[in-house]
Amino acid sequence: MTTAPSVAVLGAGSWGTALAALIARHDHPVVLWGRDADGVAAIDQRHENPRYLPGIALPESLRATTDLALALRGAELVLVVVPSHAFAETLRLLAPHRPSGAGVAWATKGFEPGSGRFLHEVAADILGEDVPLAVVTGPSFAKEVALGLPTALTVHSDDAAFAQQVADVLHGPAFRAYTGNDMVGAELGGAMKNVLAVATGVADGMQLGLNARAGLITRGLNEMLRLSAAIGAQPETLMGLAGLGDLVLTCTGDLSRNRRLGLALGRGQSIADAVREIGQVVESVQTADEVMRQAQRHGVELPISRAVQAVLHGELTPADGLRQLLGREQKAEYPETLFR
Numbered sequence: 442m443t444t445a446p447s448v449a450v451l452g453a454g455s456w457g458t459a460l461a462a463l464i465a466r467h468d469h470p471v472v473l474w475g476r477d478a479d480g481v482a483a484i485d486q487r488h489e490n491p492r493y494l495p496g497i498a499l500p501e502s503l504r505a506t507t508d509l510a511l512a513l514r515g516a517e518l519v520l521v522v523v524p525s526h527a528f529a530e531t532l533r534l535l536a537p538h539r540p541s542g543a544g545v546a547w548a549t550k551g552f553e554p555g556s557g558r559f560l561h562e563v564a565a566d567i568l569g570e571d572v573p574l575a576v577v578t579g580p581s582f583a584k585e586v587a588l589g590l591p592t593a594l595t596v597h598s599d600d601a602a603f604a605q606q607v608a609d610v611l612h613g614p615a616f617r618a619y620t621g622n623d624m625v626g627a628e629l630g631g632a633m634k635n636v637l638a639v640a641t642g643v644a645d646g647m648q649l650g651l652n653a654r655a656g657l658i659t660r661g662l663n664e665m666l667r668l669s670a671a672i673g674a675q676p677e678t679l680m681g682l683a684g685l686g687d688l689v690l691t692c693t694g695d696l697s698r699n700r701r702l703g704l705a706l707g708r709g710q711s712i713a714d715a716v717r718e719i720g721q722v723v724e725s726v727q728t729a730d731e732v733m734r735q736a737q738r739h740g741v742e743l744p745i746s747r748a749v750q751a752v753l754h755g756e757l758t759p760a761d762g763l764r765q766l767l768g769r770e771q772k773a774e775y776p777e778t779l780f781r
């Protein structure tokens with residue numbers, strides 16, 4: 442009989458806490474590491490994360506600590522769930538304490554800010570090529586996972602055995618974990634949907650109607666497919682949970698922080714006020730620049746993502762961004778072949 446692997450989850454925000462709780466409910470030994478002593482104490486002793494998941498009961502078996510070495514002691518699997526701006530820093534902290542043999546997965550969405558590197562490139566650079574790596578992504582609001590509501594996501598890795606190990610830990614009665622081998626496509630989908638969610642949020646904030654929302658989601662998917670084809674990802678990944686699935690969730694669900702940023706901008710609020718009110722990480726603010734950096738590198742035009750970037754930088758008002766998109770030339774829906 443195999444024993445349940447011990448898991449260290451790094452990052453005690455909404456998603457790290459929800460995933461650690463899920464894993465604990467599946468009877469795996471799990472320790473959650475966070476940097477905020479009060480938040481960690483509340484999780485460890487009161488079984489609640491009052492700042493990020495208020496009012497949701499966490500399993501009593503879930504342990505939390507601010508001591509990274511302690512969290513990683515004996516871990517057979519590490520799951521990193523910090524925002525993308527803290528990803529490299531967290532990997533550098535974890536590297537000296539990682540038990541040999543423990544693979545590293547992450548549920549962070551975005552690129553390395555500034556360099557635009559994919560997170561698997563950052564991880565391989567810091568941890569070395571021999572450490573098994575995996576990305577966990579898909580349509581999954583932390584609050585719903587913490588409440589035990591049904592969810593499906595996907596785990597992509599170049600190492601099929603490691604993808605399976607991560608999926609086995611996550612998979613359970615109300616949680617379906619699929620596997621795949623396309624880390625680039627999985628990371629691209631998770632990053633781009635955050636930018637596209639701002640666009641649909643802006644449209645909804647301006648009360649442009651349901652047709653506009655559906656048009657933006659579909660043309661947003663087209664942007665994902667075109668950039669992923671240029672980068673060499675598998676189109677199926679973008680048509681699946683990591684792409685379309687997460688795009689639909691984030692563009693339509695008001696639990697999305699990126700959509701809520703767009704809604705606020707569309708209603709005329711400033712970015713600074715909106716981000717302050719949301720009070721949690723809003724990845725699109727940095728990811729829009731990195732998506733456009735990738736697009737330029739690969740010579741791909743992404744009008745919706747570019748408009749979001751311009752609005753986030755205050756170069757265009759939401760109304761001007763919309764006018765620019767509507768004023769584009771008429772053309773074929775698929776001028777180039779993507780699927781053959």
Ligand SMILES: NC(=O)C1=CN([C@@H]2O[C@H](COP(=O)(O)OP(=O)(O)OC[C@H]3O[C@@H](n4cnc5c(N)ncnc54)[C@H](OP(=O)(O)O)[C@@H]3O)[C@@H](O)[C@H]2O)C=CC1
Binds near residue numbers: 454493522
């Ligand atoms: N929430 C969700 O539904 C989902 C989120 N994700 C992704 O997961 C990632 C994490 O997001 P999420 O948990 O939602 O974010 P939250 O805003 O809920 O929490 C962020 C957490 O990261 C911590 N943190 C910030 N900077 C650092 C740092 N330098 N070192 C260590 N910890 C740090 C914060 O600590 P402190 O409180 O001390 O600032 C906090 O615990 C993002 O990339 C997001 O896109 C993916 C799927 C679903």
Ligand SMILES: O=C(CO)COP(=O)(O)O
Binds near residue numbers: 691696700723
């Ligand atoms: O990634 C998410 C759902 O899959 C969460 O989206 P937000 O970061 O926009 O809240």
